[in-house]
Amino acid sequence: MISEAKNREFSDIMIKRAKGVTISQVADAAGVARSSVSRAFTRPDMLLPETVERIMKVAEALGYVPNYTARALSTGRHGNIGLIVPDIANPFFPPLIQAAQLEADRSDFCIFLGNTEENPKQEDKLVGRFAGQVEGLVLASSRLSDERIRAHAGQMPLILINRDIDGIPRVLIDSGSGVRQAVEHLAKLGHRKIVYISGPSNSWSNKQRRTAIRSAAAGFEVTVETVPAVTASYNSGRTAVGAILATGATAAVAFDDLTAQGVLAGLAEKNVSVPGAFSLVGCDDVLGAVTYPALTSVSNRSTEAGRVAVSLLLEMMQSRAVRDVRYVLETHLVVRQSTGHS
Amino acid sequence: MISEAKNREFSDIMIKRAKGVTISQVADAAGVARSSVSRAFTRPDMLLPETVERIMKVAEALGYVPNYTARALSTGRHGNIGLIVPDIANPFFPPLIQAAQLEADRSDFCIFLGNTEENPKQEDKLVGRFAGQVEGLVLASSRLSDERIRAHAGQMPLILINRDIDGIPRVLIDSGSGVRQAVEHLAKLGHRKIVYISGPSNSWSNKQRRTAIRSAAAGFEVTVETVPAVTASYNSGRTAVGAILATGATAAVAFDDLTAQGVLAGLAEKNVSVPGAFSLVGCDDVLGAVTYPALTSVSNRSTEAGRVAVSLLLEMMQSRAVRDVRYVLETHLVVRQSTGHS
DNA sequence: GCTTGACATGCAACCGGTTGCATGAAAGTC
DNA sequence: GACTTTCATGCAACCGGTTGCATGTCAAGC
Known part of the structure; x- marks a missing residue:
């Protein structure tokens, strides 16, 4: 399981890492002040073109690389x-x-x-x-x-x-817009009772989706029940299936695709065919065409x-x-x- | 599509961000040297407990937070x-x-x-x-x-x-070990000609997998042909299907699961049933149970x-x-x- | 030919910490 | 009581850049 190079006797080598070249070394080598080297890199227009070129050449030869940390300290900008x-x-x-x-x-x-x-x-x-x-x-x-x-x-x-x-x-x-379309879509397919499988309670998206479903459902004479899935994950979707079916609903909208995927698995285990016996909509469209059956989902714009x-x-x-x-x-x-x- | 808060007239506000409290300010306020403040945070054992406590209190009151950038500059450690x-x-x-x-x-x-x-x-x-x-x-x-x-x-x-x-x-x-098992598995199922659907040419894993398949195949009297998929992706797997089938092979091992997933889709489009008419193995096991049919794959240990x-x-x-x-x-x-x- | 101005470069302070060494007071030793 | 040791704290240099200001040079202006 674990193998290391054979030649252990050669394996410990002290690091002889090139201690970074500094601006001062470049300055000395180029025969200019440190500030000129600095300017060659940050404001070359302040220097004579030939000076810039000379500095750059020396810097290149020495392998100078500006130190971002030092720069950040004086400018306050770290990039x-x-x-x-x-x-x-x-x-x-x-x-x-x-x-x-x-x-x-x-x-x-x-x-x-x-x-x-x-x-x-x-x-x-x-x-x-x-x-x-x-x-x-x-x-x-x-x-x-x-x-x-x-x-x-x-x-x-x-x-x-x-x-x-x-x-x-x-x-x-705004998954609300897509979720409303999902409810409309389900209503048109004849579903009268749907479940919202909720996600993390401190998630803004979760609140938003739940609210959107409720308000949309009201407009289409559909009733909604919420079943919690605790976290947004495959497993929590899978374990929620019992509770979902217990509501008597014929369709569900899941907090996200991961949860929906778990629900799909749970439904398959219980031999509930999708979409034959139960319809399911995901959110975020991250799995889309990959699941079986391919998941109807609310687009994401991440x-x-x-x-x-x-x-x-x-x-x-x-x-x-x-x-x-x-x-x-x-x-x-x-x-x-x-x-x-x- | 794009909406911004109504009250635009109030919307531009200059930032009055607290310009970070420095070690010097804490030192002055606590009546000690800067070095003592520094030590209170990095090596409190060097100071009298009561001194540390006093400094900490002042620092807390002032809202002092050590500046990682500055620290990094002198210590060389940025964490x-x-x-x-x-x-x-x-x-x-x-x-x-x-x-x-x-x-x-x-x-x-x-x-x-x-x-x-x-x-x-x-x-x-x-x-x-x-x-x-x-x-x-x-x-x-x-x-x-x-x-x-x-x-x-x-x-x-x-x-x-x-x-x-x-x-x-x-x-x-070492996907080699898993790939060898895959070849053995396919050989035992009666496959005599398999395809390796390769990934990025500059990928070490790709070379490793290709080599492992070839050597394993030799041991099981299986012939191997390689079909390139250019990049590791759904689409390149999908477009490779024509070439794969043209080889006359009855099974394939794909560079990774993403590619395999594309191949699955491509096969479905051509009405080639999996595993009925063709067997497919992925690598990295990242999609596993999610595809349809669920993908046989080489485990990953990422x-x-x-x-x-x-x-x-x-x-x-x-x-x-x-x-x-x-x-x-x-x-x-x-x-x-x-x-x-x- | 002297003044003026433009401009390239250097000087030195500064960013906010860390750390080796010096200092001085308290504690310990004989 | 003088002498050493211990140890908490301060001093000042340093990390590697940036930048406002001073300086020196040279060409243009009159």
């Missing part, structure tokens, strides 16, 4: 932004992270990633830990209290994704959310002002094979 | 490690990232995440960008050349995941790989020595429903 998510392993987040990173990269910013395991304490700790090292922060689906978020927003530029707090710039994926959040953050950092932005991304229903007539 | 992956959206990586983060967190380290989009240039750029800000680096499935990796390893502690370079500590997921890599890195950073470690994680075949008699 990093933090991104905190509750669960990287949830397929909703990787595309968001990817998009955020891409957008950050366009402005030469690096992303500090934090994973909170859905734990507010861990989230608080990470924010504190990031504080000195990033210029701004994006909190995706934060599990923190409004007060804590406000407190952190007072310390540094902060953008929220899927969390709606007045006065703090936020990007919201990629755009990540991109927009970072772009708003960068703008905010640059203007050094905070605008009360509320950027809403609408969603829609993607019909596949997991829904049918009642 | 960050970098993790670079080729594609966050590939389900192989999130569990790895999560495990790495968890392990780092246990020692109070933060993770800098980099996504290279499978692009060596981007990877090189990110490494450079991280250089000043992290104490060590983990490169997962690096797409860089051996030379570049060696160069970077000379600059800072570096651990590789799924890349086998002599002299550089590495954690390898979680352990992430954990072990970070733990080796931390050890290496502490000892300031580099050991030629080659940590191998074996895999095995997980049989599900996508394989059957020929």
Whole structure:
């Protein structure tokens, strides 16, 4: 199971790592002041072109690389932004992270990633830990209290994704629009009683979806019952199946695709055919065509959310002002094979 | 689609962010030297308990938070490690990232995440960008050349995941063992000709899997043909189906589950039943029970790989020595429903 | 030919901590 | 009581850059 290289006697070698070349060494070698070397890298227009060239040549030869930490100390700018998510392993987040990173990269910013395991304490700790090292922060689906978020927003530029707090710039994926379409779709298929399989109780999206379902159902003369699934996961969906069937409903909307996937598995175990005997709709559309039957789901716009959040953050950092932005991304229903007539 | 808060007239507010409290302010307020404040936080045993307590009280009252950037500049330790992956959206990586983060967190380290989009240039750029800000680096499935990796390893502690370079500590997921089991499994089911659907040509795992299949096949009197899928993705698997069927093989092993999933879709489109008319094995077991039919796959140990890599890195950073470690994680075949008699 | 201005470069302070060494007071030794 | 030891604290240099201001040079202006 574990194997290491044979030649253990040669295996411990002291590191002879090149202790980074500094600006002073370049300055000496090039016969200029440290400030000139600094300027050659940051404001070459202040120097004679030939001076810049000479410095660059020497720097190159010596293998000089600017030290970002030192630069950050004097300028206050580190070129990093933090991104905190509750669960990287949830397929909703990787595309968001990817998009955020891409957008950050366009402005030469690096992303500090934090994973909170859905734990507010861990989230608080990470924010504190990031504080000195990033210029701004994006909190995706934060599990923190409004007060804590406000407190952190007072310390540094902060953008929220899927969390709606007045006065703090936020990007919201409005799954309400898609969820309403889902209810309408189910109603048209003849379903009269549906279940909402809820997600984490401190999730803004969960509240939003539950509310949207209730209000939409009222309009279509459909009754709704809520069955909790505790966390957003395959297993909690699977174990919720008993409770779901006990309600007598003929269709369900799950908090997210992961939960829906668990429900699909649970239904299959109980030999309830989908969509023959039961219709199921997911949310976030992260599994879509992959499940069997292919899951009808509410589209997600996590990629755009990540991109927009970072772009708003960068703008905010640059203007050094905070605008009360509320950027809403609408969603829609993607019909596949997991829904049918009642 | 886009909505912003109504009260635009109030929306631009200059930031009045608390400009961080410094050690000097705490020192003045507590009537001690800056060094004492510093020690109160880093080596309280050097000070009288009552002095520490007084300093802490003042610091608390002022809302002092140590500046990690400044600390890093003088100590050379920033408490960050970098993790670079080729594609966050590939389900192989999130569990790895999560495990790495968890392990780092246990020692109070933060993770800098980099996504290279499978692009060596981007990877090189990110490494450079991280250089000043992290104490060590983990490169997962690096797409860089051996030379570049060696160069970077000379600059800072570096651990590789799924890349086998002599002299550089590495954690390898040996899919060879699982792949051999897959070939044996297929041979026992009566398959005499199988296809290996290859992945990225610069991927170490790809080479390893291809080699393992060939050598295993020889032992079981099975012939192997290779069909390229260019990148590791759903689409490239799907488009490869024509070429796969053209070989006349009755079974295939795909570079990874994503590719296999695409192949499944492609086969379904062509009305080739799985496992009735064709058997398929994936790799990495990231989709497993989710596909239809449930995919037989080679287990992945990405979680352990992430954990072990970070733990080796931390050890290496502490000892300031580099050991030629080659940590191998074996895999095995997980049989599900996508394989059957020929 | 002297003044003025533009401009390239250098000087030195600063960012916010850390740390080796010096200092001085209290405690211990004979 | 003088002498050493111990130890809490302060001093000041340092980490590697950035930047406002001073300086010196050279060409243009009159």
